[in-house]
Every structure is written in C-alpha cells, then in structure tokens.
Amino acid sequence: MKENTFILKSSPHFRDKDSVSKIMYAVVISLLPAVAASVYFFRLKAALIYVTCVATCLVTEAIFLKVRKKDIRSLWDGSAIITGLLLAMTLPPSLSLDLVIIGSVMAIALGKQVFGGLGYNIFNPALVGRAFLQIAFPVAMTTWVPPETLQVNTATFATPLGNLKFLASITEGSLTPLKDLFWGNVGGCLGETSAIALLLGALFLLFRKVIDWRIPVGIISALVVFTGVFWITSPEKYTHPLFHVLAGGLLIGAFFMATDMVTSPITPAGAWIYALGIGFLIGLIRLFGGFPEGVMFSILFMNTFVPLINRYTRPRILGERRGKA
C-alpha cells in the first residue's frame, strides 16, 4: 500500500525573508516624511486629501478584486495604499474632494486593474489618475494655493516652475529662492514641495535596496546636463540646473514614481536607458513645452517603452561572445 504523504517541491527550499508586501510597506514608510511635511505646510486640507485618496483606492481595489474573483487578502499587500499616497502627493492642495475621489478611482481602475492588477500594469497607476485629472479638469489641477507657513497677500499664486515659465522671473529676479525649495516652503502639489523630506524617504529606500539607484541618478544627471547646457550658453534666458532639480515634481518623480518596480525595466542597461530618457524629456518639456512641469508625462511616456527596453537589453550570458546576439 502506498500513500502519497510527501509534499513534493523542487529546490531551492530556502527563501529570502523579503516579500512583496514588505517591499510595499517599506515604500509607504519612506513616503511618511513627505506626507508629514505636506500636512505641516498645507494643514487640514492635505490630511483630508490623503485620507480620501487612500480610502478610495482601497475601496476601488476591493470592488475590483471581488468582481474579478480574486483573493480579497491581496487588498492588504500595500500596493493600493502606495497608489493612494502617491496620487495624493501629486495633487494640488486646493483640489476639491470629489475630484480627488474621481482621480483615485481612475488610478486603480484604469491604471492598474484593467491590466490585470498588481504586476501587470504598464503605467504607474498614481500617474494615470493624475493624468486623467489633468486632462479632464485642467483648471482645478493648476489652481495653486500658498502653504500656510508662507505669508503672501496675493489672490493668484504660482508654483516655482509656473513662475519660471509664465512670468519673466529670471530678469525680474523674482525666482523662488533655493532655500525655500529645499525645505518645501513653496506652492505646488502636496508631496512635491519639500525636497528634504523626499530625500530622507529616498535614502531609506536606497538603503533598503527597494529602488534601483540607477533610475534616480540617471534622471537627475540627464536633466542637469540638458538644462545645464542651456544655462551655460544663455544664463539670462534659462535658470541653473539645481533649480530644476529641486523645483516641481522632479525629486518625487525620480525617487518614487519612476522607480516603481512594476513599470520600470528589469535589466541594468534598461534602467539607464529608461532613466536618461525620462530626464531628457523632463528637460525638453520644461524648457520648450507648453506645460511648466513635465515629470508626469515623461514618466508615463517612458513607461510605454519598458517592455521594448526589456526585450532589447538582454544581459550578456556568461561565456557568450560579445556582439553575438
């Protein structure tokens, strides 16, 4: 008599302790400094947007999991929470909450679940939600309010990059000071204003090896080179690269959006191509495009190329002759 009492499993039998949920929650933790900074700068409104975004994302995700007859436990793998947080960080603080809800539903539904859920999406879900809002409600998405900590008595207010693009701030000398950009005492989207808080979170992620260092390094260096060339040739027309690095959504984009594992290349060479492409496009849109900011569209644009990049950057197999495909 034979009883099959063995569980058959092929080697290796030991596993690293890291898991998808641990990675996701590490990203959530790394975003907390920037979340705290934005709540400090924009007060209650910021907190409300964060809560609405995360809650809506979780609810949408739950509905989709139910409809697609998937395991409801994967709701808590952390990916929907990240999408909610990241989307909230890219929204202007003055946005009304019903638009926030629409954006969050779109982020999860159009950005993630229609492709098949976690791991199958082509575009960064948070940026899909933001792009939808940007195109459907352009006025609401570009109405900025000054942070509570900044004393200004103007009815209209612009982001540092908006200032640069639409006002003659270089010749007037009214460019936003770098110190304010660094600490975050400027107008802009919730999470993008404080460079120091974003860098703190990014350091944690780099230390934890959650994100690929090549991507932020590639993006920032491509942007610095691109804007630097124009700054050196005509400094009266263009501003210096450091301003471009600290202003707008570059840091959050480079460290938290572009590095999203699902939508970035898996090969090291691919990561370089992807990152340099994003940096170059950001520079192009910021200097010559119609928008003051180009991080979102650059990342989404390069996202579309990721499957192609993965296909054409196969690493060299050990022992394979160079140049022979």
Place this chain on the structure above:
Amino acid sequence: MGLAQWDLDTPVIKGTSGLIAWEEEAFPEEFPCISCGRCVSHCPMGLVPTRLMDYSRHGFYEDADKWGVLDCVECGCCQYVCPAKIPLVHWIRLGKNAVTSMKRKKKS
C-alpha cells in the same frame, strides 16, 4: 540541488551523500511578478529568470531557448531572492526539459 523524492521505496545507493527532509513545508503565498529585477541582478549566468519562467510556464519554448534557458545552472539564487515567492527554478527546469526534447525531436 539534488532530486526531490516522492517515494519511501527509493533505494539509498552508494552515491547518496545525504537525505534532507522537512517536517512541514510551508508553501509561501505566490504573488505575480512585480518585475523588481532582483533575479536578473543575482543570476550568476547573466540570464533573465523571470522571463524564462514566463516563457516556460506558458509554453513558449522557442523563446525560452532564444533567451538561453539551457544555460541555467539551477543554482536557485533567483528563487531565493524572489520577493514574489515564484518557483522560478521549478518552471525553468520544466522549460529546459521541454527545449531539450524539442531539439532532440528536430534532430531525428
């Protein structure tokens, strides 16, 4: 390494240097590949394990061959580091088998 045994009647022979058994083997919950690229950066042979796994799993053996599935040495590094707990080596072994028999058939 080594071969998984499913039967207690398997004889212990001269070449058998050890027998490993676990009391309870928990199967970790498998996630979809989040393309973190850890398997790629850890593969000592310079392969793309997640892609080979995908090809083998869905029966694209010719593509798996093109991406060098036969060069895999089954060290298991990719499966160890995989945060999604995908049995990469399991699928790659399957792919290797299928590719070899495919090639044998072509020859004859």
